[in-house]
Amino acid sequence: MANDASAVFDTLSPAVSRGSLADPFTPSADSTLWRKNFLLGAATASYQIEGAVNEDGRLPSIWDTFSAIPGKVLAGDTGAVACDHYHRWEADVEMLASLGLEGYRLSIAWPRVMDAAGVPNRKGLDFYKRLLNRLKEKGITTFVTLYHWDLPQHLEDRGGWLNRDTAYRFADYADLMSRELAGTVDAWATLNEPWCSAYLGYGNGHHAPGLANDRFATQAMHHLLLAHGLAVPVLRANDPASQKGIVANIGRGTPNSDSAADQRAAHLFEVQHNAWILDPLLKGSYPQDLFELWPGTEPLVLDGDMQTISAPLDFLGINYYFRTNVASDGAHGFRDVPLEGVERTQMGWEVYPDGLRDLLTGFKKTYRNLPPIYITENGMASDDQVTDGHVEDTQRISFLKRHLAAVDQAIKAGVDIRGYFLWSLMDNFEWAFGYERRFGVVHVDYSTQKRTIKRSAELVEKFLKERKAKA
Ligand code: IFM
Numbered sequence: 001m002a003n004d005a006s007a008v009f010d011t012l013s014p015a016v017s018r019g020s021l022a023d024p025f026t027p028s029a030d031s032t033l034w035r036k037n038f039l040l041g042a043a044t045a046s047y048q049i050e051g052a053v054n055e056d057g058r059l060p061s062i063w064d065t066f067s068a069i070p071g072k073v074l075a076g077d078t079g080a081v082a083c084d085h086y087h088r089w090e091a092d093v094e095m096l097a098s099l100g101l102e103g104y105r106l107s108i109a110w111p112r113v114m115d116a117a118g119v120p121n122r123k124g125l126d127f128y129k130r131l132l133n134r135l136k137e138k139g140i141t142t143f144v145t146l147y148h149w150d151l152p153q154h155l156e157d158r159g160g161w162l163n164r165d166t167a168y169r170f171a172d173y174a175d176l177m178s179r180e181l182a183g184t185v186d187a188w189a190t191l192n193e194p195w196c197s198a199y200l201g202y203g204n205g206h207h208a209p210g211l212a213n214d215r216f217a218t219q220a221m222h223h224l225l226l227a228h229g230l231a232v233p234v235l236r237a238n239d240p241a242s243q244k245g246i247v248a249n250i251g252r253g254t255p256n257s258d259s260a261a262d263q264r265a266a267h268l269f270e271v272q273h274n275a276w277i278l279d280p281l282l283k284g285s286y287p288q289d290l291f292e293l294w295p296g297t298e299p300l301v302l303d304g305d306m307q308t309i310s311a312p313l314d315f316l317g318i319n320y321y322f323r324t325n326v327a328s329d330g331a332h333g334f335r336d337v338p339l340e341g342v343e344r345t346q347m348g349w350e351v352y353p354d355g356l357r358d359l360l361t362g363f364k365k366t367y368r369n370l371p372p373i374y375i376t377e378n379g380m381a382s383d384d385q386v387t388d389g390h391v392e393d394t395q396r397i398s399f400l401k402r403h404l405a406a407v408d409q410a411i412k413a414g415v416d417i418r419g420y421f422l423w424s425l426m427d428n429f430e431w432a433f434g435y436e437r438r439f440g441v442v443h444v445d446y447s448t449q450k451r452t453i454k455r456s457a458e459l460v461e462k463f464l465k466e467r468k469a470k471a
Pocket of ligand 1 (some may be wrong): 045193249423431
């Protein structure tokens with residue numbers, strides 16, 4: 001039954017026939033999102049959906065290790081089974097295609113495709129070849145992320161991202177993948193959200209590998225960015241026809257008052273969340289304000305590193321979720337001041353679409369060489385329930401509509417935005433929050449692995465059909 005696409009279609013047919021309900025999603029008639037070359041897709045990541053962690057020669061990753069430690073992940077959840085996508089990928093691709101989604105952003109599990117000596121694992125590679133070939137057969141544009149947080153544990157055992165050598169191992173991995181998969185990938189992203197890998201992984205320990213030291217965070221970030229910079233020319237040489245980029249999560253910080261101290265706090269928040277990554281990539285230097293926030297944490301940077309890191313990009317992936325209201329902490333930093341009475345998601349994150357527009361238009365001013373942008377993740381978690389075979393995810397529908405409107409506004413303000421990926425195609429392993437937080441536009445019943453199309457996905461499908469009909 002694992003690859004039986006009919007199980008998916010059982011859930012699709014009622015969805016399609018319910019198109020007569022009022023439509024709270026479709027963009028306004030003057031929205032630039034009606035342009036048929038604006039790519040609309042969905043995203044996932046290997047550890048969050050694949051499962052099969054011990055199969056076909058996959059090696060342990062830092063998330064296998066971390067999630068096995070009691071107390072690190074809510075309810076003791078792990079990615080051992082997740083959405084069982086490793087076995088159900090064919091039905092999942094059918095589902096993606098049947099929703100009319102034009103793009104799919106996935107990631108490769110590094111521990112699945114090569115061993116500690118760098119020897120390719122054919123079985124792991126074949127999985128991604130089959131998957132990407134099928135997506136191409138379906139006419140789906142493929143965005144492939146090389147690193148979405150599942151570092152091989154054997155590399156962590158040698159220092160992980162604190163060890164400069166990991167950046168060179170990453171370039172070897174990028175070399176293998178781009179030689180093996182050239183022709184099936186439309187766009188390569190080296191890293192997903194280096195802020196999370198560096199800060200949550202090495203700065204506060206909320207994510208694998210669970211270390212907590214600001215100095216570690218800045219050094220890990222430098223090695224992550226170096227890994228990116230070393231990989232880009234390798235990808236260019238092996239797969240010249242594809243686009244090469246990186247994905248950054250960005251955060252909006254707004255001041256709690258008009259005071260100079262709070263304004264400065266909001267600035268520092270955005271330095272820490274955005275400029276820490278974007279300045280090295282787009283300006284070739286770290287923002288000095290970062291080291292006002294974290295004195296004495298300057299990373300060790302070797303000659304030529306910043307040039308390697310700031311090599312031109314074909315695209316920049318942007319992931320956006322919420323804003324944070326901040327005040328001065330009375331010293332050289334900021335503290336969160338959660339606003340009362342604002343709309344929030346199941347994660348507790350504030351719904352603030354204007355933040356996406358404002359950050360994008362701000363980046364256009366700050367970075368003269370800003371590459372074309374794809375919104376590579378945007379979405380929200382809600383406690384979705386299946387009732388009579390349907391999921392009415394009303395808040396998500398409104399969330400998506402408002403964020404797509406913010407994207408439209410940024411485009412109209414002159415930002416070159418080429419596409420948008422929903423996070424996520426389906427509910428999945430939400431890292432330290434396990435399976436409780438549901439981000440999918442498709443519901444997953446983890447006890448049966450049944451997929452149920454949520455109302456939001458039906459409406460995206462309806463819009464895409466209308467757009468196609470108009471083209
Ligand atoms: O689930 C994550 C994803 O892996 C990276 N970006 C944020 C999402 C929601 O937290």
